[in-house]
Amino acid sequence: xxxxxxxxIGRDATPEEIWRANEEYVRRICRYRLCGHPDEADxxxxxxxxxxxxxxxxxxxxxxxxxxxxxxxANTVNAVFRRLSAESERFxxxxxxxxxxxxxxEEPEPVSENDLLRCREAFLATLSEDEMxxxxxxxxxxxxLKRIAEKTGVSENSVKQRIFRLKxxxxxxxxxxxxxxx
Amino acid sequence: xxKEMDALTEARAYLGLFRPGPDxxxxxxxxxxxDAELExxxxxxxxxxxxxxALEEPLPLLPARRASHAPRRALLIAAAVVLLTxxxxxxxxxxxxxxxxxxxxxxxxDTFRIGHPDxxxxxxxxxxxxxxxxxxxxxxxxxxxxxxxxxxxxxTVDSVxxxxxxxxxxxxxxxxxxxxxxxxxxAVYAEGAALPVMDYAGAKDAEPLHTDRIDGFIFSQGDGVVxxxxxxxxxxxxxxxxxxxxxxxxxxGIR
Numbered sequence: 127x128x129x130x131x132x133x134x135i136g137r138d139a140t141p142e143e144i145w146r147a148n149e150e151y152v153r154r155i156c157r158y159r160l161c162g163h164p165d166e167a168d169x170x171x172x173x174x175x176x177x178x179x180x181x182x183x184x185x186x187x188x189x190x191x192x193x194x195x196x197x198x199x200a201n202t203v204n205a206v207f208r209r210l211s212a213e214s215e216r217f218x219x220x221x222x223x224x225x226x227x228x229x230x231x232e233e234p235e236p237v238s239e240n241d242l243l244r245c246r247e248a249f250l251a252t253l254s255e256d257e258m259x260x261x262x263x264x265x266x267x268x269x270x271l272k273r274i275a276e277k278t279g280v281s282e283n284s285v286k287q288r289i290f291r292l293k294x295x296x297x298x299x300x301x302x303x304x305x306x307x308x
Numbered sequence: 309x310x311k312e313m314d315a316l317t318e319a320r321a322y323l324g325l326f327r328p329g330p331d332x333x334x335x336x337x338x339x340x341x342x343d344a345e346l347e348x349x350x351x352x353x354x355x356x357x358x359x360x361x362a363l364e365e366p367l368p369l370l371p372a373r374r375a376s377h378a379p380r381r382a383l384l385i386a387a388a389v390v391l392l393t394x395x396x397x398x399x400x401x402x403x404x405x406x407x408x409x410x411x412x413x414x415x416x417x418d419t420f421r422i423g424h425p426d427x428x429x430x431x432x433x434x435x436x437x438x439x440x441x442x443x444x445x446x447x448x449x450x451x452x453x454x455x456x457x458x459x460x461x462x463x464t465v466d467s468v469x470x471x472x473x474x475x476x477x478x479x480x481x482x483x484x485x486x487x488x489x490x491x492x493x494x495a496v497y498a499e500g501a502a503l504p505v506m507d508y509a510g511a512k513d514a515e516p517l518h519t520d521r522i523d524g525f526i527f528s529q530g531d532g533v534v535x536x537x538x539x540x541x542x543x544x545x546x547x548x549x550x551x552x553x554x555x556x557x558x559x560x561g562i563r
Contacts, residue, residue: 155356155360158342158360159346193351193353196351197349197351200346242322246322250322261325262321264331265321265322265325266321271331286331289331290333290358291355291358293332294354294357294361294362296325296326297325297326297358298358298361
């Protein structure tokens with residue numbers, strides 16, 4: 127499914143389009159890692175964007191822009207941490223972080239059974255064999271984590287992480303699907 | 309008939325993906341997973357987004373706060389948390405008074421979360437006529453509690469800045485003396501705006517703080533000390549670049 131934030135914008139996308147598609151993703155990482163320093167987070171986003179366009183201008187081949195941006199973002203944020211540490215700055219409760227008021231979202235429209243069925247079908251079609259197997263074991267058969275771990279030969283913690291990933295995928299798919307189809 | 313039953317089972321199974329369950333990762337688990345993924349040379353960007361999504365989902369609150377008339381708003385504000393670096397909070401938990409415990413939304417190994425109680429101010433603002441209080445009042449921050457050291461000349465007030473939004477009026481006061489430098493953040497939340505929930509992670513020596521005038525928390529962070537408390541719909545945080553003793557002296561003078 128195209129249109130998922132920051133993903134699948136096509137091989138022919140311009141650098142500007144790639145950046146626009148991924149900027150929010152980069153911003154979320156910066157805000158997560160630099161929580162308490164919103165200005166630093168915004169600066170880091172700009173630094174990542176600058177690095178991206180500089181790399182493009184220099185002819186760097188970026189095969190997977192989102193991964194490239196993730197690594198550059200992580201490095202940029204780490205550099206900010208080092209600088210803050212060197213300057214003996216501390217995390218303090220910056221009012222900017224606490225203060226913005228977020229309006230309550232509107233109540234979503236009820237989803238019809240038909241919509242749910244279509245969304246479910248579309249989602250299940252995206253699952254890999256391993257994901258479908260996990261879905262069946264955990265959510266259709268209701269098997270416990272320990273039993274799934276034994277059956278699939280991986281640790282219980284690994285099963286937990288896979289379920290987390292599957293749930294995340296389902297939620298993200300449903301959200302994007304609703305935005306596009308409803 | 310069997311086909312219909314299979315379809316029904318699958319529909320229920322699908323909805324199970326959206327329900328919280330015992331297999332959900334805890335918030336620290338998600339943070340650890342996300343941090344680890346961000347350090348990889350070949351990161352899984354989908355996993356990163358799932359983690360960010362999960363962390364940005366509304367946070368569970370105490371039953372007392374659920375009773376709020378604006379629960380959804382409170383949840384959203386709760387998501388806008390401030391992260392401070394803090395360690396050793398768990399050790400301090402047992403010493404926390406019951407009424408303060410009620411303001412703690414959650415406590416785990418190296419993080420605790422303070423949900424400031426939404427209650428009336430206690431009144432008695434003895435320093436309300438001082439020059440600093442009047443400057444803050446001109447910014448819309450009034451009535452206000454202040455450390456006496458900021459009004460009696462012990463510390464010099466270096467700057468006072470303010471900002472106002474539809475729901476929050478805030479001020480930042482920086483001050484210094486020969487022994488210390490500090491910053492005081494004050495935020496006044498309008499009726500209808502939820503008070504913030506603050507996460508403190510990775511600092512140390514957190515403990516409740518009680519004076520004649522305030523109940524709050526004090527903890528060390530780096531070489532400095534943070535004092536966190538609230539009064540009615542006004543939330544305070546004082547950060548000083550000095551010793552805990554100096555911070556306690558400052559706190560004792562808050563009135």
